Amino acid sequence: MRRKIVNALAVLLLGAVFATIALAYQERQFLRPLAEFYVTQTPTMLGLPNIVTGILITWRGFDTLGEVAVLFMVAASVGLLLRETGETQTHSNPQTRPAGEIVTSGAATLLPPIFLFGAYVIANGHLSAGGGFQGGAIVASGVVLLLLARPRAELPLGFLAITESLAGVFYVLLGIAGIVFAGGFLDSRFLPAGQFGAFISAGAIPAISILLGIKVGAELSVVVDRFRR
Amino acid sequence: MGISVSHLALVTGFLLCLIGVWGLLSNRHILRIIISFSLLDTGVHIVLVATGYITGATAPILDEALGPGAAALHSVDPIPSALVVTAIVIGFSVTAVMLAYAIRLYRAKGTLDIDAFTESKG
Numbered sequence: 283m284r285r286k287i288v289n290a291l292a293v294l295l296l297g298a299v300f301a302t303i304a305l306a307y308q309e310r311q312f313l314r315p316l317a318e319f320y321v322t323q324t325p326t327m328l329g330l331p332n333i334v335t336g337i338l339i340t341w342r343g344f345d346t347l348g349e350v351a352v353l354f355m356v357a358a359s360v361g362l363l364l365r366e367t368g369e370t371q372t373h374s375n376p377q378t379r380p381a382g383e384i385v386t387s388g389a390a391t392l393l394p395p396i397f398l399f400g401a402y403v404i405a406n407g408h409l410s411a412g413g414g415f416q417g418g419a420i421v422a423s424g425v426v427l428l429l430l431a432r433p434r435a436e437l438p439l440g441f442l443a444i445t446e447s448l449a450g451v452f453y454v455l456l457g458i459a460g461i462v463f464a465g466g467f468l469d470s471r472f473l474p475a476g477q478f479g480a481f482i483s484a485g486a487i488p489a490i491s492i493l494l495g496i497k498v499g500a501e502l503s504v505v506v507d508r509f510r511r
Numbered sequence: 512m513g514i515s516v517s518h519l520a521l522v523t524g525f526l527l528c529l530i531g532v533w534g535l536l537s538n539r540h541i542l543r544i545i546i547s548f549s550l551l552d553t554g555v556h557i558v559l560v561a562t563g564y565i566t567g568a569t570a571p572i573l574d575e576a577l578g579p580g581a582a583a584l585h586s587v588d589p590i591p592s593a594l595v596v597t598a599i600v601i602g603f604s605v606t607a608v609m610l611a612y613a614i615r616l617y618r619a620k621g622t623l624d625i626d627a628f629t630e631s632k633g
Binding site for chain 1: 515517518521522525528529532533536537562564565566570571572573574584586588589590592593596597599600601603604607608610611612614615
């Protein structure tokens with residue numbers, strides 16, 4: 283009972299803080315200077331219509347690289363935490379029931395469109411809403427559906443690990459190419475900007491986006507697969 | 512001026528945060544704590560995106576409807592959107608690690624009630 287009162291008090295106090303913020307909040311009418319810089323300079327300097335992708339992949343590309351490193355560490359640490367220890371008996375569900383008719387046929391119908399949509403979102407990240415992270419997550423959700431439909435399916439973990447590492451290596455190599463041929467690490471302007479809004483345009487951004495998508499998709503699939511056993 | 516869209520999103524995000532904090536504090540089951548954490552996380556994302564809204568603006572993607580000249584006036588702040596993409600991925604990572612720990616704790620004690628894990632209580 284006492285714990286409940288303390289909890290309610292804490293939530294109420296936090297609610298009071300939030301309420302003052304929400305009451306004082308005024309919808310802004312203009313962009314802040316930094317945002318205005320990004321919005322006006324991204325199309326001209328990088329030749330890229332999608333400003334969010336420009337921020338993620340070029341302006342703040344180093345952060346994105348660090349974030350991918352975080353994902354990699356999570357995949358590694360989840361594997362470490364969930365590895366079969368000798369003393370506990372294996373809980374790897376002795377008789378897995380096969381998936382139902384609806385799930386299997388649904389997966390058979392939906393998997394190709396899901397993977398295609400993921401590839402589309404990854405490849406068009408520089409033109410419309412999307413990008414490496416989003417498309418990678420879509421691909422990984424397709425993998426989840428695959429694992430639900432076929433619980434005994436084995437993912438090609440070695441292949442995924444090699445693909446993911448190669449994507450990471452090429453990502454860093456593209457970043458270094460930015461140092462050598464353009465203004466700095468992960469500067470995408472060492473490839474020609476091309477025609478604004480065309481599929482192959484915006485320098486190295488599509489390439490980086492695709493590598494990012496491959497890496498994120500492989501890592502999320504590995505993380506999901508680790509939780510299965 | 513009445514209630515704007517971003518105000519509504521902001522308040523919704525804050526409410527989700529509060530529900531998450533309440534769940535974190537009052538639940539004793541580890542999976543429920545993890546779900547509460549995810550709610551809190553989602554609430555913060557909604558608040559962040561809401562603060563990037565500019566009145567009457569649209570997504571910061573240039574096309575025929577939003578030329579380079581109009582973009583500075585009619586696009587939302589792209590920085591919170593970019594930050595939230597990052598935050599969603601990190602939130603996923605943290606959730607995955609928490610779930611892995613939950614599985615380890617269950618293997619050790621056969622229960623997910625947090626009251627069963629008192630050895631490390633200071």
